[in-house]
Each structure stands twice: as C-alpha cells, then as structure tokens.
Amino acid sequence: MSTSLSAEVVPQAEGSNPEAAPLDAKELILEHLKDDYEWHIATYKNKKISIPLPIILYSKNSGAQLFSSAKFDQNNGCYKGFYISKTGKYKGKVVETDASGNEIRPIDLSLTKNALSLLIGSFLLIIFMLFIARAYKNEPVKPKKGLVGAMEVFILSVYDDVIKPVVGEDYKKYRYYLLTLFFFIFFNNILGLVPIFPGGANVTGNIAVTLTLALSTFLIVNLTGTREYYKGIFWPDVPVWLKFPFPLMIIIELVGLITKPFALMIRLFANIMAGHAIVLGLVSLIFITAHMGAALSSSMTGFSVVLIIFIYFIEMLVAYIQAYVFTIFTAIFINGARVKPPKTEKSLEST
C-alpha cells in the first residue's frame, strides 16, 4: 500500500454541509488496493508525483500502441483516442470509443503497477537467492554467519518441516516448486508491506496473481497424479449405481478437484487484501477526524498510529503464515495425488 494520501483531504471549513464528507474512505481504500497504470507516490500541493509506466495496447482500430502513461496527464486524460474510463463496466481501465460511441477495451498488455512490482520482486528474489547459493558454492564446508546463515535456517525449516514430512517419499521431485512457491509468496507479501517505492503494490492481494499460483498448483498436482488417484476420482470404490446411472461420486470428486485450488486462491487474496485494507482504513481515520476539533483529532491520530504499528506486525506474521499455508496445502494436495497401489497381499504373505 502506498503512502500517497492525496493532499485534498486537509481540513475543510467546519459547519459546512455535513453530508459532503471531506474524505471518501471507501473510495480511497479501493483506489489504493487496485492495480494502476502509473505508480503514484505522493501528491504535493495538488501536483502528482508518480512514476509513469508504459502502456502497451493492441486496438482493432489503430493497431499496436506503445506510449507512456504520463501522456494522459499531459493531454487532459486523453491520448490518441485512448483514455482511462471513469465509470461503467471498464472503470479504471484504458478504453477507446468505437464509431457508435460505446466504450470498447483494446487488448491491454500494459506494464501496470502490479506487473512492475512482480518483476521487481522476482528480480530481487532471484538475486538474493543466487547470492546465498554462491556463498555455499564457494565455501561448502565453512559454517555461515549473518544473513546467509539466517536464510539457511529459514530454508531448512520449510524444507525439513513441511516438504519432507508432508509430501512423502517423492519429495525430491517437488521441492523446487514448493520452495519457490514459499519464497515467492513470502517475499512479495513482505514487499507489499513496504510503503515506499519498490514495495507498496498489492501484488499477492491481486486475484489474478493468486489465480496463477493456484492454477500452477492445480496443474502440478493433477499432471503428476498416479493411476490410483485417477481411479479414485473416476471409478471410486462405491456401489455401482452411484457411478453408472447417476454419477454422483464422480461429480463430487470433480468439484473437489476445482475447489481445492479455488480455496487456495481466495485465501491468499483475501488475507493480503484485508490486511492492506485495514491499514488504509486506520490511516484514513486520521483524515476523517481531522476537521472534528483538536482534541478528538489528535487523540484519534495517536490511537491510529499505535493500531497501525500493531496491525503491521500482525501483517508480517500473516505474510509468513499465508506463504506457509499455501505451501503446506500444495504439499498435501501433491501427497493426495501420489496414491500408491495397496500392498495388502504382500503384507499377508510376509506374515
């Protein structure tokens, strides 16, 4: 979440229309949670300070387009017929109008705030992990100190406590995916809590990002499932009339196949988004009470700051727990798809 609270929210004349709230907290929170075409950092004296990002479009009318998002501000919000829609179905997206005046959306491949944050996060994570790996490659025997040693403990805690016991005997095949998943989610969660430039985007609180993560889990679980796993789905050991004339069990199993990654997607998305929304709500409490007298406003400010610090620590815990939960559930699903054929006959022979 970015620290950019717009400067228009400073106290307004008291006793004016009480209906006209000086700050629409809901709008402000939603604006900070959503993806954006530019990286807004602050508004100072009604001047926007932001990092312009490239907008890449393919429109049926005018072909491929590439321009900076700063062009919108320079040209009163409209450039080459494209503008950011204020209302309607495509609110907040780049649109153009067709011949009959309807808003249509071109194919939008813009490098948005979340996409840039995703790239920065991945890049930092790769650099960081390669740095640690190199320390081990150079001196494999010597015990490590400082950051490298701390990361060894962290990585091994995930590896030994989650991946090995939960996945079972095939863990070697899946450890790369599970460790990458854990550190990707954890790193991006923490980066989302940093309020200044490289962080601050709501990456793991964006449902498209969590959808991609859940989809890759779904594919890995189902593409590496064993024959027994698929037999359990399509021909389970239940009375035949539950399978052939009325395939109730098969429908239940197929629904279960979809709901597992769906729950993963919703869990990560809702947790991170709710955390950002709580912090933003507490921040906007300061600005809501700003014109309600000095005593109330200063006490609410102090109260908000204390609560924000508290919530921030909770969010750091949530960032870890959600990465952990996503990884452990992926491991459980993988374990569930690696069903081994029953070995009852063999054990009978041996006894």
Place this chain on the structure above:
Amino acid sequence: MLLSILLQVATDIGILGKALTVAITVIAAGFGISKIGSSAMEGIARQPEAGGDIRISMIIAAALIEGVALFAIVVAGFIL
C-alpha cells in the same frame, strides 16, 4: 408515509445483510479457531514431544476454517 420509510429501509437492508453475514461468519470462525487452539495447547501440554506434528495439523485445520470464513466474506463483499 409509512411506505416511503419502508422503501428507504429496504435499500439499506442489503447493507445490514452484508454486515450480519460478516459478523456471524467472524463469530463462527473465531469460535472454531479458538477450539482448535485450545485443544492444540492441551495436546502440546500433555505431550510436548508431539508439538511439531500438532502445530502443523493445527495450522491446517485453522486455515481450512479461515478459508470458509473468507469465502463468506468474499461473497458478502462482492456478490451480495
């Protein structure tokens, strides 16, 4: 007169429904997670050497409950 008041209330009743959904969900999820937490603590106190396994199972069960609660909140927030 009465009808107009009722109509005005009817537009707000959706918000009331959302608030109630979220409130009941949060109470239920809090109850469920508190039961898990108390049982896990009892279990760890009785058998400290099983603490690691109990902790993993506790987090899994708590996450499942939390998932259901978040479903309800997402439904209340975006669909209702």
